[in-house]
Amino acid sequence: MNNKLNRRNFLKISALTGGGLVIGLPALNSCTNPKEAREAATSWTDVNAFLKIANNGEVTIKSPNPEIGQGVKTSMPMVVAEELDIPWEMVTVVQAPLDLENYKNQWAGGSQSIKRSWNVLRMAGATARFALISAAANMWSVPVSELVTEDGKVLHKASNQSAHYGELLEAAASVEAPEEVKLKDPKDFKLIGTDVKNVEMANILTGKPLFGLDYKVDGMLYARVIHPPAFGATLASVDDAAAKAMSGIAHVVKFGEKVAVVGKSSWEVIKAANALKVTWNNPPKPESTEGHVAEMRRLLGKKGEVRRKDGNPERAFRQADKVIEASYEAPFLPHNTLEPMNFFAHVTENSAKLVGPTQTPERAMRTAMSITGLKEDQVTVEMTRMGGGFGRRLYADFVTDAVEISHQLKLPIKVIYTREDDMTAGTYRPAFQYKFRAALDKDGQLTAYHQRGVSVNGGHVTRDLNIPSGAVGNVLLDSHVIKSEITTGAWRSPTHNFLGFAEQSFIDEVAHAAGKDPLQFRLDMLENAKNNPVGEVKYDPERCIGVLKLAAEKAAYGKAPAGVFQGVALYFSHSTYVAQVAELVMEEDKPKIKRIVTAVDCGIVVNPTGAINQVQGSILDGIGHTFFGALSFKGGKPEQNNFNQYRLIRIPEVPNVEVHFVKNTLDPTGLGEPALNPAPAAVGNALFAATGERWRVTPLGADKKPGVVELEGRVG
Amino acid sequence: MPTYSLTVNKRKMEVDVAEDTPLLWVLRDHLDLVGTKFGCGIAQCGACTVHLDGNPIRSCSVPVSAIGDKKVITIEGLSKDGKHPVQIAWEEIDVPQCGYCQAGQMMSAAALLKKKPNPTDADIDAAMGGNLCRCASYLRIRKAIHTAAKIQNS
Structure with a gap:
């Protein structure tokens, strides 16, 4: 991660600005934390692009990235506040407008906001803190090394002097703020790692104009x-x-x-x-789902563009003791943001x-x-x-x-847009399909793996750095792309959102064909990737093993009582590792999901309450769309246009989701998307354990008799 | 254009709108009460839920001409100080992600708690099944309703 900051971003503290806090749209953009009684701020000083400090010691932190419900308007300012050493109660957060001069990566996508801005946000707080400490050192004629910060104040304990940040602004104006200063040791974090509620809470709960x-x-x-x-x-x-x-x-x-x-x-x-x-x-050429599906199936039978090749897969398949083959299919999905x-x-x-x-x-x-x-x-x-x-x-x-x-x-x-306008003019999750082949030797070892993908307007949908690539000697990935008039785009965790289901379901098929426990089969593969990596390996096998073992332990994998069926899945995306164990029971021959036990390794968890909300939400999003989601086309027109025709998961269908984070001090990685990816496979694999049937087409059961699989409700 | 006299959040208000104008758009466009949200327009998502004489209704599907002298309460009028038990509970449990559906969720939950002070999970399923949360904050919504019940009954 690049620690270098653009000097323009960190202006020398110059002069006190007169007048009050200027924010474009108070009703829309401001939100205030409860403040302890103190004199009202009468002037504010812009310290750098991310924060300003008032003469009464209060701090306004500008949150640069768009807030879509992923929680960055809470978590990004937390990172600044941590290094500034300011109590959260003294912080007001505002949404920054687009500002190309002062901010980089001012967008929300790919679960990147915290990951890309982690050091920049920290440095924004730390350089400001440095300037304030330096100002106090000059004022009191004491060495910087004898000063500490606490609760928005600089303290010199030996002489019993203290000043809150607002009192140091004038003296800080003559301090040159360096581009880089020493950051906190993560073990000294006071705010990061604690539960901070949504900064917009009061406004959301009382219906203020926000959206x-x-x-x-x-x-x-x-x-x-x-x-x-x-x-x-x-x-x-x-x-x-x-x-x-x-x-x-x-x-x-x-x-x-x-x-x-x-x-x-x-x-x-x-x-x-x-x-x-x-x-x-x-x-001129009206498209239909029927046509798309047939064309994708046809192309899965033909060689595509090679995306990865390790070893000699052709020979390995010829020499295999057993070959397992299966295809997986997914439809278009609209985003259906609730605000059209x-x-x-x-x-x-x-x-x-x-x-x-x-x-x-x-x-x-x-x-x-x-x-x-x-x-x-x-x-x-x-x-x-x-x-x-x-x-x-x-x-x-x-x-x-x-x-x-x-x-x-x-x-x-x-x-x-009305809902109908929104659903019928989307940039949809593309429809796509995969065909997999796996070669096993006589000992049940995976010797070759072949994945072929095809999408309608979705680009190449194989992912060459996904597990099991790197863990198998012979690998072939190839793919086709069908062009279409239908507009498509990124849909939460693009490609991974179905590839996770397809790959992790197929790995399960292979484990069963090899006569091995699906969890142990995965752990063995990861040992291979660790000890004998083949080709490029981007995932850390140790961290994969870590989340698998944590999920298994928390779910008591393999020790479920009679009648409870478990399925396991693992996925690495957005630099984050997620493993899940799904549990379901059969009631009147129908599956009911009991719980999803999740283990996540995303490095440092900035805001645990927000993080759990993201993980639970993305898992339920994945499960809901796997059971219900499909947008079909006829004559070029979408056949569903509102929620009376398009089903989304609702409260009666929601199982418990238990979330466990791996504790470490690695830099944080993405969390808005990655937990979605393994969830559908964990459920599909549990369904196989329960029914002996393999579920390969989404929405689940679309290729089977009506009513075979229904997500009807929780258990307990 | 006919004039309608409405009682919204205990205040009399007058609007000049076409008789088929849904209550939702009267609230949002004409009375500047934008806490009530538009999601589907066909009573399928619950984002527009308000209380009409205490009962939860989907304001997108009720024309202004059908309101008469019935009393309308929106999220802005759910409590004077933002301290209705569901508001306290929603904050305590840190329910919202994007927050767009939450006004409707809270209005449905408040109506449920009035009818059933100690709702079971099945009661919650029945009363809240009409409210979509696209972020799927459902686990926290359920928990917050149980918490709100405790607050209300204490």
């Missing part, structure tokens, strides 16, 4: 956009007479293949858009103000620049809290909508 959909300004008009009903269709003509005659409707705007109705209120534009009479040119897509734009002749839920504010800015011709310094982007992201808000189609309309009308515009 993109809540944002309004005077004179703002609402817009609903009608998009082509089928992927590949184009706009032919619009009869907008009826829509324009409806109450509250101000404009009808065309751009690209879309038509927007602009008016005074949400309901009026929702209704009027339904009254548009739009003629579409049908797609929406965005605000106000474009004028020489500026554009963008506000809303985006995981990629820089992309939003560039989108606006390319549509309007404005320059970088003419576009501002503010991020609201987001009602879920899951990858959907990495894209800028909804930003384009708002900017296009505002650019044409030069009015403040808020684009809103």
Whole structure:
């Protein structure tokens, strides 16, 4: 990890700024922790890009990255506060706007926020602390080495002097803040590793305006956009007479293949858009799920582009004592963030103000620049809290909508999607399939492994650094990509979200075929990867073994009472190691999941309460979509468009999820996604243990008799 | 455009809107009460749950013309000080992830606790099954409801 900081990011403390705290949108962006009684702040000093300190000692920490529910607006400021040595009660967190000069990696994706900014955040707090200590040393004419910080104060115990940070600001103004200072030893962390509740708690619990959909300004008009009903269709003509005659409707705007109705209120534009009479040119080659599935199955029988090859897999398969073969299939999935897509734009002749839920504010800015011709310094982007992201808000189609309309009308515009608009104009998790082969020798040793992938618009879906690559002498990975008009994109833990199910289910099949216990089979493979690694190995076999053993121990693996069936799975992604044991029971021939026991190694856990929430949520997300999730197509059109046709997991179906973290002091890694990946396989493997049937197609049971597998509820 | 007189969070309010305007959009666009959320528009996700004369309803699917003199309580009016037992419990358990569905979850939970001061897990399944949480914070929602019951009964 690069410790170097850009000097521009850490301005020398210069002068006290007069006036109060300036934040763009108090109602939207600020949140205040309960403060002990102290005099109100009357001036604030910008210490560096991440924090400012008030004359009363309070601290405002700017959280740079978008908050989509992954908890970074709480956890990133915690890291700054830790090194600054400021009690959390004295911290106010605000969301920083897009600021390319001062922040790097200001986006939310790939579970990267904490991992990439860990040292930068620490250094922001530590350099500020250094400046304050230096100021106190100058003031009291004592050596820096005799000073300590505690509770937002610098102390000189020998002379019994102390000053809170606010009292040191003026003296600190003449201190040159270095780019790098010594960071704390993790064993001295006071805040990191403790449970800090969601910084936005009070605002969430009382219904304050926080989200993109809540944002309004005077004179703002609402817009609903009608998009082509089928992927590949184009706009032919619009009869907008009826829509324009409806109450509250101000404009009808065309751009690209879309038509927007602009008016005074949400309901009026929702209704009027339904009254548009739009003629579409049908797609030249309307796509269907039936066609996709057949084409993927066909391609799985053909050699694809080689993505990894170790040893001589062809020979190893020829010489095998036993070959196991199986295919796995997954459908498209919409993201279904509960807050549908929406965005605000106000474009004028020489500026554009963008506000809303985006995981990629820089992309939003560039989108606006390319549509309007404005320059970088003419576009501002503010991020609201987001009602879920899951990858959907990495894209800028909804930003384009708002900017296009505002650019044409030069009015403040808020684009809103209905659920139907949102579900049918997605950037979906692509549909994909895998075919696996494994060769066993006469002792049941895995001698060769072949994985072939194919996706519809999903790129190459093999992952060359996944287990068991590295643990087997002969490996072949190859894949195909089918092009499609259907827009696809990153969906929580892209590719891994189904590859985890497919790979870890197949490994289970191989273990059973080899007559070995599925846990022991995995541990043996990892010993191979440790002792005789083959080709490039990115995962640490020891850490894999660590989480497997922890999950097994906590679940009492292998010691389940009669009637309780266990399945195990392991997955490494986003630099994080996760193992799970799922337990289920059969009631009236139907499976009920009892619990999922999870072990996670993500290095230092910054905020355990938030971390557990992420792990539980991602596991239930994975299980829910594995049982229920599927978006199908006919004639290029999605066949489901709302929750009456598209099932998501609900509270009655939720099993207990027990979360255990491996304790270490390694730098933290991602946590918003990785726990999702092994969960579906752990459940599928437990289902095999219970039913003797292998589950290879999602949604589970889609290839079997109706009612064979139903997720009906918890046990106990 | 007809004028409707509504009692929302114990205050009389007047709005001029079309009679088919869902209560949800009246609250959000016309009364600036944006704590009640839009999720699906067809009463399938529960994000828009409010109380109508104490009963939980999906405000996206109730037109303003059907409200009459019934009393509407939204998340903003659930308590004066943010200290309703479900609000205390939600904080104690640190329930929210993104937080978007939580107003609806809390309104459903508060209505449940009024009817059943000591809800069982089955009661919770029945009362909360209509509220989606896309972040799947369900385990904490269940725990928080049990906690809120204890707070309410103490």
